[in-house]
Amino acid sequence: MLKTENSVVPTLSRSAPVRVYEILIVWMVVTVAWHEACTYVGSGITNFIYLQWIGIAITMIILSKNFLHRENLTFAKMMGNKITRSARIELVIVIMVTVLSGIACWALLVLFSAQINVEWAYRHWNLVSASAFEETKWLRSWLVLEAMTTVLIGPIIEEIIFRGFILRRLREKYQLSYGILASSFVFGVFHIDQSFLSSFVHGIIYAILAVRFASLYAPMFVHGAYNAIIFFIGRGYGISLVAEKSQIDSIGYWLPELALLPFCMMALVWYWKMCFRTNEVALPALVQRG
Secondary structure (H helix, E strand, O other): OEEOOOOOOOOOOOOOOOOHHHHHHHHHHHHHHHHHHHHHHOOOOOOHHHHHHHHHHHHHHHHHHHHHHHOOOOHHHHHEOOOOHHHHHHHHHHHHHHHHHHHHHHHHHHHHHHHHOHHHHHHHOOOEOHHHHHHOOOOHHHHHHHHHHHHHHHHHHHHHHHHHHHHHHHHHHOOHHHHHHHHHHHHHHOOOOOOHHHHHHHHHHHHHHHHHOOEOHHHHHHHHHHHHHHHHHHHHHOOOOEOOHHHOOOOHHHHHHHOHHHHHHHHHHHHHHHHOOOOOEEOOHHHOOO
16 A cells, blocks of 8 residues: 555564664774775785775675564565566666766865865866876776676665665654655765765665665665766766866856756656655555564
């Protein structure tokens, strides 16, 4: 049966012992531990940073299994419904909006940071000139490892943590809208070194998908597809990498990218309203515990 945001959640068999702060503390401790371990042991290994991400992912999956056991849940039950054929067109449109909003948010942050200090902004966002980009030769091993971590490992583990655990726990205690915004804010904070704004916006999109489809497969798919497209257009065409240092503090230079922002925000607001309209939001399987 379809439910709305104000629907009453069915009585659960037992209260979840896992709290949001537990998940966040464990995530931070595991991240720091693997970072320190790989820095100390593997600093001489080429691309050792990817060993760190693989180690974090494996550790969090093992710990997640323990958390789920405490809640009488399994991974299969938490993952929810599979993606149906009828949902594919909608997910493709969502991916397009996600990519465009990511580019627009990135341009806005580059412009804003350049107003403060052009040199710092250029270094912080790892920007290069067009000529330097054309001379860049990407190592095949690096491209493979980068693709694996950003397209597969990252989206899977992040959706399990932020939508599977954090959104679920917030949804059980508060209104759905608050749970989505709060979990997306935390998601943005954990990506503050990259782009808080785009991560916050994308967190909202991924959370809506998790709720709308009663599934983690949908946000994982969109999250992975977004990372894959950004990876491809970045390494292949220099988008989000190439910029002229002398112009990055000019609004006119970023006007094409910034023009995407109003369109993407309107699309997000429309999708939010459409998804949470009466009788159009399914009660997420991922908030139910057996």
